[in-house]
Amino acid sequence: MFKPxxxxxxxxxxxxxxxxxxxxxxxxxxxxxxLMILSIIFAIFASAxxxxxxxAGLKTFGHHAFFGIGAYASxxxxxxxxxxxxxxxxxxxxxxxLAGVFIGTxxxxxxxxxxxxxVTLAFAEIVRITxxxxxxxxxxxxxxxxxxxxxxxxxxxxxxxVFNPSVKLWYYYLALGLLLLSIGLxxxxxxxxxxxxxxxxxxxxxxxxxxxxNLARFKLLVFGVSAFxxxxxxxxxxxxxxxxxxxxxxxxxxxxxxxxMVLVGGLGTFSGPIIGAFVLTFLGESLRVLDDYRLLIYGAxxxxxxxxxxxxxxxxxxxxxxxxxxxxxx
Amino acid sequence: MTxxxxxxxxxxxxxxxxxxxxxxxxxxxxxxRVLNLAHGEFYMMGGYLVFFLVVAYxxxxxxxxxxxxxxxxxxxxxVQRLTIAYLLPxxxxxxxxxxxxxxxxxxxxxxxxxxxxEQFQSIPYYLPGVVEIAGLRLPQQRLLMLVVAxxxxxxxxxxxxxxxxxxxxxxxxxxxxxxxVVGIPAARIYTLTFGIAAALGCIAAAMLAPIYAVNPxxxxxxxxxxFVVVILGGLGSFPGAIVGGILLGIxxxxxxxxxxxxxxxxxxFGLMILVIWVRPWGLFGKPR
Amino acid sequence: MLEIEGLDVFYGDFxxxxxxxxxxxxxxxxxxxxxxxxxxxxxxxxxxGLTAAKRGRITFEGHDLRRVPTHGKVDLGxxxxxxxxxxxxxxSVQENVLLGAYSCRDKAEIARRLEWVESLxxxxxERRGQEAGRMSxxxxxxxxIARSLMSKPRLLLMDEPFLGLAPRxxxxxxxxxxxxxxxxxxVVFNEQNVxxxxxxxxxxxxxxxxxxxxxxxxxxxxxxxxxRRVYLxx
Numbered sequence: 001m002f003k004p005x006x007x008x009x010x011x012x013x014x015x016x017x018x019x020x021x022x023x024x025x026x027x028x029x030x031x032x033x034x035l036m037i038l039s040i041i042f043a044i045f046a047s048a049x050x051x052x053x054x055x056a057g058l059k060t061f062g063h064h065a066f067f068g069i070g071a072y073a074s075x076x077x078x079x080x081x082x083x084x085x086x087x088x089x090x091x092x093x094x095x096x097x098l099a100g101v102f103i104g105t106x107x108x109x110x111x112x113x114x115x116x117x118x119v120t121l122a123f124a125e126i127v128r129i130t131x132x133x134x135x136x137x138x139x140x141x142x143x144x145x146x147x148x149x150x151x152x153x154x155x156x157x158x159x160x161x162v163f164n165p166s167v168k169l170w171y172y173y174l175a176l177g178l179l180l181l182s183i184g185l186x187x188x189x190x191x192x193x194x195x196x197x198x199x200x201x202x203x204x205x206x207x208x209x210x211x212x213x214n215l216a217r218f219k220l221l222v223f224g225v226s227a228f229x230x231x232x233x234x235x236x237x238x239x240x241x242x243x244x245x246x247x248x249x250x251x252x253x254x255x256x257x258x259x260x261m262v263l264v265g266g267l268g269t270f271s272g273p274i275i276g277a278f279v280l281t282f283l284g285e286s287l288r289v290l291d292d293y294r295l296l297i298y299g300a301x302x303x304x305x306x307x308x309x310x311x312x313x314x315x316x317x318x319x320x321x322x323x324x325x326x327x328x329x330x
Numbered sequence: 331m332t333x334x335x336x337x338x339x340x341x342x343x344x345x346x347x348x349x350x351x352x353x354x355x356x357x358x359x360x361x362x363r364v365l366n367l368a369h370g371e372f373y374m375m376g377g378y379l380v381f382f383l384v385v386a387y388x389x390x391x392x393x394x395x396x397x398x399x400x401x402x403x404x405x406x407x408x409v410q411r412l413t414i415a416y417l418l419p420x421x422x423x424x425x426x427x428x429x430x431x432x433x434x435x436x437x438x439x440x441x442x443x444x445x446x447x448e449q450f451q452s453i454p455y456y457l458p459g460v461v462e463i464a465g466l467r468l469p470q471q472r473l474l475m476l477v478v479a480x481x482x483x484x485x486x487x488x489x490x491x492x493x494x495x496x497x498x499x500x501x502x503x504x505x506x507x508x509x510x511v512v513g514i515p516a517a518r519i520y521t522l523t524f525g526i527a528a529a530l531g532c533i534a535a536a537m538l539a540p541i542y543a544v545n546p547x548x549x550x551x552x553x554x555x556x557f558v559v560v561i562l563g564g565l566g567s568f569p570g571a572i573v574g575g576i577l578l579g580i581x582x583x584x585x586x587x588x589x590x591x592x593x594x595x596x597x598x599f600g601l602m603i604l605v606i607w608v609r610p611w612g613l614f615g616k617p618r
Numbered sequence: 619m620l621e622i623e624g625l626d627v628f629y630g631d632f633x634x635x636x637x638x639x640x641x642x643x644x645x646x647x648x649x650x651x652x653x654x655x656x657x658x659x660x661x662x663x664x665x666x667g668l669t670a671a672k673r674g675r676i677t678f679e680g681h682d683l684r685r686v687p688t689h690g691k692v693d694l695g696x697x698x699x700x701x702x703x704x705x706x707x708x709x710s711v712q713e714n715v716l717l718g719a720y721s722c723r724d725k726a727e728i729a730r731r732l733e734w735v736e737s738l739x740x741x742x743x744e745r746r747g748q749e750a751g752r753m754s755x756x757x758x759x760x761x762x763i764a765r766s767l768m769s770k771p772r773l774l775l776m777d778e779p780f781l782g783l784a785p786r787x788x789x790x791x792x793x794x795x796x797x798x799x800x801x802x803x804x805v806v807f808n809e810q811n812v813x814x815x816x817x818x819x820x821x822x823x824x825x826x827x828x829x830x831x832x833x834x835x836x837x838x839x840x841x842x843x844x845x846r847r848v849y850l851x852x
C-alpha cells in the first residue's frame with residue numbers, strides 16, 4: 001500500500017496546498033473560512049484516528065477523550081496560569097499523549113477487538129463525566145468560557161497577524177499549518193520502520209512478531225502520536241470557539257462524526273479521512289436547516305458506507321474493478 | 331441499617347435488569363462474536379412501545395408488554411438479517427459489525443428523537459402498593475421487576491439447556507463449522523438469537539420504564555451498563571452476565587452510598603477497566 | 619453418486635485447487651491422497667460448502683451442491699467428520715452424538731440410530747455424561763465419527779481421520795470404516811499415507827499442488843512412477 005511517491009503525487013499535493021493557501025484571497029467569505037477551519041480540525045482528528053484504527057489496526061472508539069483532554073487542558077492552562085495559547089496547545093497535546101499512553105498500555109495487551117472497543121468507549125465516558133462533575137474547575141455543563149485567544153503579531157512583508165472571531169483568515173492559516181504538520185508526521189511515521197512494523201502487525205500479528213520487532217512499543221508510540229494529534233486538534237478548537245462544554249468537546253457524537261468521516265472517506269488510506277472530514281462538514285452545514293436530521297444522516301452514512309462502500313470515497317475509482325470477495329482460508 | 335439493606339435489595343433488583351440487558355449482549359457475542367453497539371436502542375424502542383401501548387392506547391400492561399416484546403423480537407431479527415448477516419462473511423467482519431451497529435444506534439436514537447420528540451415520558455407503576463417484609467419497605471413495582479427477571483432467566487436457562495434450539499445455539503457458539511456439518515442452520519440460529527437478545531432488552535425496558543423515564547437517549551447509558559456486566563461475567567457467557575448484572579447492581583448501590591450519585595457511572599466503568607486489566611476473561615470465566 | 623467436474627477454489631487471491639474432477643460411486647470407498655498443502659482437505663471442504671468454489675460443478679444424486687447450504691447437505695444424505703474432530707468440547711458425549719441427528723425430529727428414529735452407533739462405538743454408551751473436550755484424541759475421533767453417522771448419511775466425508783492418532787487407534791478406526799462401508803455407505807477420506815489408504819479404499823486420487831495428477835485403483839497407483847515421485851522425491 002505504501003508505494004514510492006510518484007512525481008504526480010508530489011505535484012497533486014503541491015497544487016492542493018497552493019489552492020488552500022490561495023482560497024481566502026479568491027473567495028473572501030468568513031462563513032466559508034469557518035467551515036474550512038472546522039473541516040481542518042476534523043481532518044486532523046480523523047487522520048489521527050485513522051492512524052490507529054486504519055493503519056495500526058487497533059480499533060478504538062474513544063478518541064474523543066483526547067480531543068476533550070486537549071481542549072480543556074489548553075483552555076484551563078490559559079485561564080488559570082495565564083499562559084499563551086501558542087504554548088498551551090502544545091502542552092495540552094502532550095497531556096493528551098500522556099493520557100493516550102496511560103490508557104494505551106492496558107489496551108495494547110488486549111487482542112480481542114470487542115474488549116478494546118468497550119474499554120476505549122468507557123474511558124471516554126469516564127473523561128466526559130469527570131469533566132462534567134468537576135464543576136469547580138471546568139464549570140461542568142455550564143460551559144467553560146473566557147478562553148484566551150491566540151495573540152497577534154507583526155509578520156514582515158505580510159503585515160499584522162490577528163486572531164479574533166470576526167477575522168478568520170489567520171485561524172485558517174494556522175489550522176492549515178497544523179493539518180500539514182499532522183499529515184506530514186503521520187506520513188513520515190507510516191513510511192518509517194515503525195509504520196512498516198505496525199502494518200505488518202495489523203495484517204498478521206504472529207508474522208510480525210517472528211521478525212523480532214518490539215511490537216508493543218511501536219504500537220504504543222503510534223497510539224501516543226495519535227492521541228497527541230487529536231489533543232492538538234482539540235486545543236486549537238478550544239481557542240477557536242472559545243467556549244467548551246463536556247458534550248461538545250468530549251461527547252460521543254464527536255467520535256461518531258469522526259468515524260463517519262473516516263468510513264465515508266476510506267479507512268486505512270491517507271486521503272480518506274481528509275476527504276471525509278471536508279465532505280461531511282460541508283454536508284452537515286448544508287443540512288443546517290434540517291438540524292435534527294444531521295446525526296440521523298451520519299448514522300445512516302456509517303451503516304451505508306460499511307455495507308456498500310467498505311473502501312470509501314478515496315478508492316471509489318478502484319471499486320468497480322474490485323473482484324468480489326472470496327471465501328476465507330481457515 | 332435497614333436503609334442500607336433496602337439499598338442493597340434495590341441494587342439487586344436493578345442489577346437483575348442489568349443482567350437481562352447484559353445477557354442479551356452476551357448471547358449475541360457468544361453465538362456470532364459480534365459486539366452489538368445498537369443493543370441499547372432495542373431497549374429504547376421497547377420502552378417507547380410499552381409507553382405508547384399503555385399510556386396512549388390504554389392497553390393493560392399484562393397485554394401491552396408481551397406485544398412489545400414480540401414486536402422487538404421481530405425487529406431484532408430484521409436488523410440482524412439486513413445488516414449483520416450481510417457483514418459476517420466479510421474478512422473484516424469484526425470491525426464492520428461494530429461500526430455498523432454504532433451507526434445503527436445513532437440512527438435509531440435520532441429517529442426516535444424526530445418521531446417522538448425530546449420530552450421525557452413516564453409510565454405509571456404497574457403495581458402501586460408497598461409491601462413490608464421484616465421491617466423492610468419495598469414497592470410492589472420493584473418486587474415485580476425481580477419476579478419478572480427471575481422468570482425470564484429461568485425460561486432462558488431452560489431453553490438453552492433443554493430445547494433443540496438451545497442445543498443448536500450452544501453448538502453454533504462453540505464451533506460454527508462443526509454445527510453446520512451436523513445440519514444446524516447457523517444463519518437462522520444467528521437471526522433468532524439476535525431477536526431473543528433484543529426481546530430481553532425489551533423486557534428490561536418494560537420493567538424499568540415506570541421508574542426511569544422513556545426518552546430517545548435512554549439506550550446509551552443502558553448499553554454501557556450492559557458492557558460492564560458482560561466484562562464482569564466474561565464476554566459471551568450467559569450465566570456470567572446474570573451474576574455480573576446482580577454484582578454491578580450491588581456495587582453501584584454501595585458505591586453511591588459511599589460517594590454520590592453523579593459518580594455512579596465512573597465507579598462502574600472503573601471497575602470494568604480494572605477487571606479487563608487483571609482478568610480479561612471475566613470474574614467467573616476461565617482463561618482461554 | 620457424487621460428481622465433481624472442473625473445480626477451482628481460491629483462498630483470497632491464491633488458487634488452491636485447479637480443475638479438479640472426481641467421482642464417487644455408491645457404496646464405494648475413495649481416498650484423496652497427496653502431500654501436505656496439496657489441497658486434499660479443500661476438496662472435502664468444497665463438497666460440504668465450508669469453502670466456496672469459484673468454478674466447477676459438484677453434484678450429488680442430481681442435486682447441484684453449490685446451491686445447497688452446508689446444513690442442507692446433511693438432509694441430502696452427506697455427512698462430514700472434520701479435521702481434528704471439532705467436537706463441541708463443553709458439551710457431553712451424549713449431547714454431541716445427539717446433535718448429529720439435529721435434522722431428524724422423529725424420536726424413535728433417533729433412538730434407533732443411537733443404538734446403531736453405540737453398537738459401533740461402545741465407548742459412547744460408557745462415557746455418556748463425560749465432557750467431550752476432556753477425552754483423548756482417539757476417543758474424540760470415535761465420538762466425531764459417531765456424531766456424523768447420526769444423520770444416517772449415504773456419503774461420509776472424512777477429513778484426515780487418522781491425523782495424530784496412535785497406531786492402535788488407527789486400526790480401530792480402519793475397522794470402523796470397513797463396517798460403515800459394509801452397511802452400504804460411501805466414504806471419501808483424505809490421508810497422506812498411501813499404503814494405509816489402499817488397505818481401505820477401492821480407488822484413489824492423487825493431488826499435487828492442487829491438481830489431480832493421478833487416479834485409479836490401489837494397485838494401479840501403487841505401481842505408478844508418479845506416486846514414487848511425489849512421495850519419495852525420486
